[in-house]
Amino acid sequence: MKVYILEDEVNIREYILSLAGDIPYLQVVGYAAEIATAQKEIQQLQPDLILADIELKDGTCFTLFNTIKTDAHIIFITAYNQYAIDALNLGAFAYLLKPIDTAAFNNTIDRCYKKIEAYRLTKQQLEITDSHYQKKDTPRRIVLKNFDFIQIVAMKDIVYCQSDKGYTTFHLQDGSKIIMSKVLKEYEALLPEDTFIRCHQSYIVNVNYISRYYKEGELLLTNTHKIPVSDRKKSIVIDYIERLT
Known part of the structure; x- marks a missing residue:
């Protein structure tokens, strides 16, 4: 498992x-003390x-x-516990406080490793299943696994x-x-x-359920629900809409 470390101390x-x-x-493929350096290296190294x-010196x-x-x-290792909710919303796997407890560190890494390996296996299975159904002109589907059930959902039925x-x-x-107990990134x-x-x-x-885009940053869906568009994502949404015209 490839690891990148971002720490300025x-x-x-x-x-x-x-x-x-x-x-x-574990294989440490790189480390940095600044966000600017990490921004380039993470995308190149793909840990x-x-x-x-x-909190780093440059942001x-x-x-x-x-x-x-x-x-x-992402596992955050920090001395500041006030960021816990922001970290969860970002999709962080875990949040460890300094000073680092060795046992907690090892346990967290082990849980993350097992989750990544299970995810890779699930993705491989989905790719095989998806390829099989596409050959039969059947709509692509996704398998949602929870503690209580496994549900197969056609992707065309997912609104958001x-x-x-x-x-x-x-x-x-x-x-x-x-409702699934996994982060959106997965x-x-x-x-x-x-x-x-x-x-x-x-x-x-x-995108098949998008009805209207408001330039201040909001999508209106065909079911009348409104979804916010962040400033950083506006160009992606606009590019998609322009490709339709």
């Missing part, structure tokens, strides 16, 4: 490097996991993760997905909802880019 960074070095399945302090990591595209899981405090809610065409990687747009940190929308 040298002693703490060295300690994290030593902890990571004791875990055989599976990012260990990040929140906060929330700015970084809202401006780059990465499928990496909403993230809230580490959970993702699928809003379906018939008005029903499915489903973003499974939903086809030609059909779904990440228009906001907390929302992914099926």
Whole structure:
């Protein structure tokens, strides 16, 4: 599992490097003390996991993760516990406080590793299933697994997905909802880019249900629901709409 470390305190960074070095399945592919450096390197190195302090000398990591595209899981390691809710909404896997407890660190890394491996296996299975159904001219589907059930949903029936405090809610065409205990980022990687747009940190929308776009930053869907569009995502939404004209 490839790991990238973002920490501006040298002693703490060295300690994290030593902890990571004791875990055989971890490979540290890079580290940085500044957001500007990490912004370039993360997109080049494509790590599976990012260990990040929140407050750095040139800003906060929330700015970084809202401006780059990465499928990496994020574990925040910080001395500030007031950022916990923001971290969950961003889709962070975990939130560890300094000083770092070795046992808690190892346990969190292990849980993350198992989740990443399970996700890779699920994605492979979905790709095989999707390929099979496409050959039969059957609509693509997604498998939603929870503690209580496994549900197969046709992607055409998903109107939008909403993230809230580490959970993702699928809003379906018939008005029903499915709540999953996974972050939005995991489903973003499974939903086809030609059909779904990440228009906001907390929302992914099926483009087939977009009825109107308000330039101040809002989408009106065919079911009359309104979805916010963040400033950073406006160009993506506008580009899609312009391709229709």
